[in-house]
Amino acid sequence: MIEAAVKPVVKTGGDLRGLNHSLGFLLRVSQLKVFDHFFKKLGHVGLKPGEYSVLWLIFNNPRIRQGLAAQTLSIKNAHMTKLIRSFEESGFVTRTIPDGDRRAVELDLTVSGRDFVTFHQQEFFGYIQSLNSPLNDAETKELIRLLAKFACVDQELTK
């Protein structure tokens, strides 16, 4: 015990040498931490963060165009096609080809899709509270503000 108290704090890993100040590296490690916690807390629900975000977006933007949804969430069109198809198969989302532009696809939630979103809303937006982060509330708020500013994401609640 005395030894443990006396000996200097030794890192368990290798020497990062400047990588510990690299924005790209820190973003990646932070994201891994959030994802780990997400799966521990919400893995049983069966949806990943990005998937829930798609449902959430459609929930709040009925009849949104598939391409706009992809662009808003920074998901590639090719990937969005697959996500939407799987949501169709699970009965959460409907695709409608509007008469005005028959190239396009409008997305909507089914009743069970809306039920799912409302039922899990608290979990998906609140899981981060249980993360036991080293940051206090003010720091967390500031981190979110800085990230949003950096990524040019509007911080107002509604458009």
Next chain:
Amino acid sequence: MIEAAVKPVVKTGGDLRGLNHSLGFLLRVSQLKVFDHFFKKLGHVGLKPGEYSVLWLIFNNPRIRQGLAAQTLSIKNAHMTKLIRSFEESGFVTRTIPDGDRRAVELDLTVSGRDFVTFHQQEFFGYIQSLNSPLNDAETKELIRLLAKFACVDQELTK
């Protein structure tokens, strides 16, 4: 045209409704931004951020164990095996099985590996300067501090 001029300022994307305050979402979007910029600036070099970080780690920790390298960078063992093999093939890294523990693998840079790291060091650590971020210097510094604290990455230069 008159219509476009008259209509209120409309966001180009859908309404994110709270997702714009989600740490997970903001981390993902921020990382995409950094990666995009990285590839624009350093795509010609042919290494991705994570790959360079592996070389950098070995450069600063000669004879590091492969598993410790993976753990330090939060890279899975299975993935690290593939990375190291490709570095072996490109002649940047050597693998040594130490006599003391014949399960283990020690990593080292070849001469050309060390040359590569030192030659590109400025680019890999400096590309972020050219990102034209909306954050000023103090904000960037604070963002890095908060991310490091959040992810529990030691901010001292050396261990």
Next chain:
DNA sequence: TCATAAATGTTTCCTTGTAAACTATCTACA
């Protein structure tokens, strides 16, 4: 000391996400 467990990487298979080519539809303008 011999069986059992743990540690270290590797292999295999799978999921996620992307790029590029493709189909279908719409717009512009000669």
Next chain:
DNA sequence: TGTAGATAGTTTACAAGGAAACATTTATGA
């Protein structure tokens, strides 16, 4: 009009990364 180009989404082919089972070597403990 009708044709060239733009737009919206899909398909295909692939690369990145991870989970689980595996082989090998080392540590443990009865």
